[in-house]
Amino acid sequence: MKPVSKAAAAERIAKLKSLINDYRYHYHVLDESTMSEAAADSLKHELSQLEAQFPELLTPDSPTQRVAGQALDKFVKVAHQVPMLSLNDVFDHQELEAWSERVSKMLGSRARDLQYFADIKMDGLACALIYEDGELVTAVTRGDGRVGEDVTMNIRTIENVPLRLRAAKGFELFQKGRTEIRGEIVMYKSDFDALNVQRRAAGEAAFANPRNLAAGTIRQLDPKLVAARPLHFHAYDVLRTTPTDVPTYRYAYDAMRALGVTANTQATVLKDVSAVAAFADSWETKRHDLKFNTDGLVVKLNDRALYAELGVVGKTPRAAVAFKYPAEEATTIVKDIVISIGRTGAATPVAVFDPVQVAGTTVQHASLHNADEIERKDIRVGDTVVIYKAGDIIPQVNKVLVELRPNRTKRFHYETELKRQYPELEFIRPDGEAVYRVKGASGPLLLKKALEHFTSKGALDIDGMGEKNAVALVDSGLVKDIADIYELTYEQVVALDRFADLSARNLLAAIVDKKQPPLARFLYGLGIRHVGAQTAIDLANTFKNLDNLGTATYQEFKDVNGIGETVAESLIAWFTDDDNQALLAKFRRLGVWPEDVKHVGGPLSGKSFVITGSLETMGRDLAAEKIRSLGGTFQSSVGKDTTYLVAGANVGASKLDKARKLGTEVIDEETLLKML
Ligand code: IVH
Numbered sequence: 001m002k003p004v005s006k007a008a009a010a011e012r013i014a015k016l017k018s019l020i021n022d023y024r025y026h027y028h029v030l031d032e033s034t035m036s037e038a039a040a041d042s043l044k045h046e047l048s049q050l051e052a053q054f055p056e057l058l059t060p061d062s063p064t065q066r067v068a069g070q071a072l073d074k075f076v077k078v079a080h081q082v083p084m085l086s087l088n089d090v091f092d093h094q095e096l097e098a099w100s101e102r103v104s105k106m107l108g109s110r111a112r113d114l115q116y117f118a119d120i121k122m123d124g125l126a127c128a129l130i131y132e133d134g135e136l137v138t139a140v141t142r143g144d145g146r147v148g149e150d151v152t153m154n155i156r157t158i159e160n161v162p163l164r165l166r167a168a169k170g171f172e173l174f175q176k177g178r179t180e181i182r183g184e185i186v187m188y189k190s191d192f193d194a195l196n197v198q199r200r201a202a203g204e205a206a207f208a209n210p211r212n213l214a215a216g217t218i219r220q221l222d223p224k225l226v227a228a229r230p231l232h233f234h235a236y237d238v239l240r241t242t243p244t245d246v247p248t249y250r251y252a253y254d255a256m257r258a259l260g261v262t263a264n265t266q267a268t269v270l271k272d273v274s275a276v277a278a279f280a281d282s283w284e285t286k287r288h289d290l291k292f293n294t295d296g297l298v299v300k301l302n303d304r305a306l307y308a309e310l311g312v313v314g315k316t317p318r319a320a321v322a323f324k325y326p327a328e329e330a331t332t333i334v335k336d337i338v339i340s341i342g343r344t345g346a347a348t349p350v351a352v353f354d355p356v357q358v359a360g361t362t363v364q365h366a367s368l369h370n371a372d373e374i375e376r377k378d379i380r381v382g383d384t385v386v387i388y389k390a391g392d393i394i395p396q397v398n399k400v401l402v403e404l405r406p407n408r409t410k411r412f413h414y415e416t417e418l419k420r421q422y423p424e425l426e427f428i429r430p431d432g433e434a435v436y437r438v439k440g441a442s443g444p445l446l447l448k449k450a451l452e453h454f455t456s457k458g459a460l461d462i463d464g465m466g467e468k469n470a471v472a473l474v475d476s477g478l479v480k481d482i483a484d485i486y487e488l489t490y491e492q493v494v495a496l497d498r499f500a501d502l503s504a505r506n507l508l509a510a511i512v513d514k515k516q517p518p519l520a521r522f523l524y525g526l527g528i529r530h531v532g533a534q535t536a537i538d539l540a541n542t543f544k545n546l547d548n549l550g551t552a553t554y555q556e557f558k559d560v561n562g563i564g565e566t567v568a569e570s571l572i573a574w575f576t577d578d579d580n581q582a583l584l585a586k587f588r589r590l591g592v593w594p595e596d597v598k599h600v601g602g603p604l605s606g607k608s609f610v611i612t613g614s615l616e617t618m619g620r621d622l623a624a625e626k627i628r629s630l631g632g633t634f635q636s637s638v639g640k641d642t643t644y645l646v647a648g649a650n651v652g653a654s655k656l657d658k659a660r661k662l663g664t665e666v667i668d669e670e671t672l673l674k675m676l
Contacts, residue, residue: 009054013062016047020063021166025260028160028232061135061164066157068223075149075221082239084126084142084182086315087298087322093277096299099321100273103301106310106318115302116276117249119267120283121322122234123293124186125215129155129233134165134175141218145315151218157227158185166260173245174238174259181261183235186292187214191230200434205376208398210293232291235263236298248302266290269302280323285555287325296324330363331401332356334383337368337412339421340529345438345446347418347427349374351385351397358389361558364565366395370434371414378402380409394554394569447481448474450527454482458533458621459525460514464507472498482525483586485511515592519546520628522594528574530567534635537628538562539571545596550575550584602631604675606643610635612655613648615669626676638664646672 004012020043026034048064051057058065090096104111126142139155140148155161165174187210195213196206207213217229235256238246246252249267256263266283270276276299287294300320301307307319336352349368356363366387368374377400379385384404389395418427418436426439438445448471455465462485473479478492488511494504517525523546524536531539542560543549552575557568574580587593609627611620611634618626623646624634638645638658645659645666659666 004050004053006054006057009050010057013047013050013054013057016043016050017062020044020047021162021164021260024063024159024162025166028262029257029260031265063163065163066159066227068157068227069153071222071224072153073221075151075219077143077147078138078140078150079147080128080140080143080145081180083315084128084145084148085312085317086145087320088316089296089322089324091324091326093280096277096280096321096323097273100276103310103319107306110306114272114306115248116270116273116299117267117302118270118276118279118297118299118323119236119253119264120287120290120294121296121298122184122186122264123211123295124184124234125211125218127151127155127183127185127218127233129161129181129183131165131174131179131181133177134167134179136161136163149219153223154218154220154226155185155233157223158231158233160262161233162260166258168258168260171255171258174240174255178241179259180239181235181256182237182239183233183261183263185214185218186210186232186234187217187230188232188291189293190291195229200372203372206373233262234292235261236267243304243308246304248304249300250302252304276323284325295328296322299323326359328359329386329388329398330356330358331384331386332363334379334381334385337374337379337381337417339417341422341425341438341446347436347438349412349414351379353385353387356387358387358395361389361565363387363389363395366397367569368397371429371436372434374412374414378411380405380412382406382409394572444474447479451479451482451485453527454525455485456525458625459521460517461521462507462514463510464503465510469498469507472496481583481586483583483590483592486515486587486590486592516595519544519594519597522546523549526574526580529570531570533624534628534633535563535567540597546584546594602629604630604632606631608633608635608641608643609646609672610638610642610644610655610659610664611646611648613651615646615648615672617669617673623672623676630676638662644672 020040023034023040023043026032044063047062051062051064088099090099100114100116104114107114128140128142128148129136130138130140136156137152138150139152139161141151142148156163165179167175189210192207192210192213199206213229214231217226217231220226235253237249238252238256240246246255250269253263253267268279270279280297283297298320299322300317301310307317310318312318332353332355334351335354337349338352339347339349341347349371350365351368352365353363368377368379377397379397379400382405384401386398386401387395388398414436415427418425422438425445427436428439429436448467451470451474452465452467454460455462455470473485473488473496476492476496478488478496479485488508490504490508493499493507494501499507518540520533520537520540523539524531524533538560539549539557543552549571552571554568554572557563557571558565604627609632611623614620615623627634635642638655640662642659642662642664645655645664646669647656647666648669656666658664
């Protein structure tokens with residue numbers, strides 16, 4: 001490094017600190033980026049070199065001073081100047097209104113124009129940061145509310161905690177005296193998931209949930225461990241020695257953000273309790289898109305003088321409540337563990353449950369991911385398990401309640417089960433992978449099946465393919481995925497034993513002819529598990545094009561008539577899989593893309609048909625296709641929603657019986673033909 005004079009270094013250091021702090025403020029508070037992380041790191045590096053050269057210029061609030069210090073023997077207890085309280089819960093609009101009425105009654109005439117302040121209730125652990133004259137001096141955990149532990153060393157490693165409060169116009173008074181900022185330490189869901197992916201890959205037990213991990217991390221005696229785990233601090237309160245410094249919660253949040261402290265932008269003032277209820281409703285689903293976990297809102301009076309006046313009962317303030325959303329955990333019993341095989345030949349274990357309601361939907365199964373996961377959690381058939389489902393998120397098995405395990409259950413032996421469930425297949429577990437795969441699956445076996453299906457009559461209907469040619473193309477190595485057929489050349493095909501000049505030309509012409517297939521056929525042809533011909537039609541009619549399907553959410557899939565959790569899960573799994581994304585990108589590159597659905601409906605829309613017995617004029621498949629093409633639905637058995645039962649020759653008595661019971665209209669082949 002170039003030697004510089006101390007005066008020049010001091011000037012440069014001041015500028016670097018200010019620029020790095022600005023970057024930090026924009027990034028963590030305003031959620032915008034002023035420079036790349038690499039550039040910021042580079043500035044920090046320069047700063048630390050200057051500070052090493054002139055140690056007398058180093059101050060504790062320098063951005064370089066987040067580095068983890070020495071490990072502690074134990075934490076020092078610190079008493080809170082103002083106790084850190086808890087909240088009473090309310091679980092619905094009624095209880096919320098009852099709380100607001102109680103509060104209003106106590107305030108009498110002052111309850112007029114009462115304002116509420118609502119924020120997301122974060123699922124982390126509470127912590128108080130104490131700033132003296134704008135500089136962070138102490139950080140204390142909530143502890144029992146009266147006495148917490150000094151975790152300053154650990155908190156200093158959290159990037160979004162300012163070591164010095166930012167100078168902000170209008171908020172100068174916070175730079176003098178004591179400013180205590182309270183908030184929640186959280187780990188973001190994405191960071192948590194990434195950590196668990198690493199843990200699993202390293203063969204270590206996964207962490208249970210972000211909250212426990214954040215809490216466990218803050219209570220580490222070695223700050224280096226803390227620094228290695230991504231934590232964030234989101235503030236919800238600021239305390240001053242003179243309470244009138246902070247007149248409202250709205251002002252508190254504005255002040256905290258101006259001072260460089262992260263506080264939720266979702267927090268808002270609401271003018272009456274029905275607005276609070278509407279706000280709560282609006283976050284019930286949306287909250288799952290937040291970076292952190294939450295199970296509710298915190299609602300309080302915006303006016304802090306009134307808040308203080310209402311006082312405390314036991315450990316909870318009268319002027320605030322936690323609004324809790326319905327539980328997203330439930331217990332159920334594992335009835336079976338089935339292993340499913342995906343397109344790439346990966347074997348995925350799925351737990352089948354006694355159906356149970358969780359957060360408003362029925363959950364019947366959950367992926368158990370891989371053999372290691374079953375082994376680690378020791379999930380057995382017959383076990384009672386806690387399952388978790390956060391809104392649109394796919395249900396997961398959280399843990400086994402071993403205490404409730406029946407006698408004589410057996411450990412799930414993965415390899416034995418693979419043999420039992422798929423006696424005809426051979427599996428391998430590649431080194432370093434958690435997943436068993438069908439031997440040779442990404443190559444021959446499954447690909448042959450996939451290609452045959454993709455080109456079959458119900459799908460792209462490519463004349464001249466069929467099973468034998470599919471096998472020949474895969475075996476020749478010319479086709480490594482289903483999109484490869486669009487890259488075949490005449491020379492390649494004609495060189496294969498099974499082809500001559502004409503058959504090669506015909507096949508290639510048939511392939512080219514199907515570059516813009518109908519969306520439903522293409523979708524069906526992709527071979528997504530549980531997506532049969534009718535489901536593909538329903539999906540195509542709803543989403544209209546493949547791009548919409550690719551970006552649809554689990555809930556949007558489920559909103560389609562006739563699509564349940566299994567299909568929605570399977571669709572999400574398919575569209576989020578990297579291999580499948582790559583496959584779609586390849587199709588697009590090759591100019592192969594299904595047509596958009598322009599008009600839905602048709603003369604038979606809303607009508608559903610079941611055929612029994614045999615038809616004289618056409619096969620069942622053709623009839624089904626015609627019905628579907630006119631907007632009707634084809635079903636395999638008579639149900640409440642069946643409009644017509646078509647009775648062909650040699651009708652089955654049971655179907656007629658059922659139709660009679662349900663009042664379904666029975667028609668003959670001639671009537672059907674007229675409709676078609
Ligand atoms: S306000 C009386 N706002 O919830 C304490 N608390 O059950 C009121 N929490 O200990 C604090 N998110 O750790 C407030 N946006 C938020 C919060 C929040 C999470 C925690 C906090 C508190 C607990 C009360």
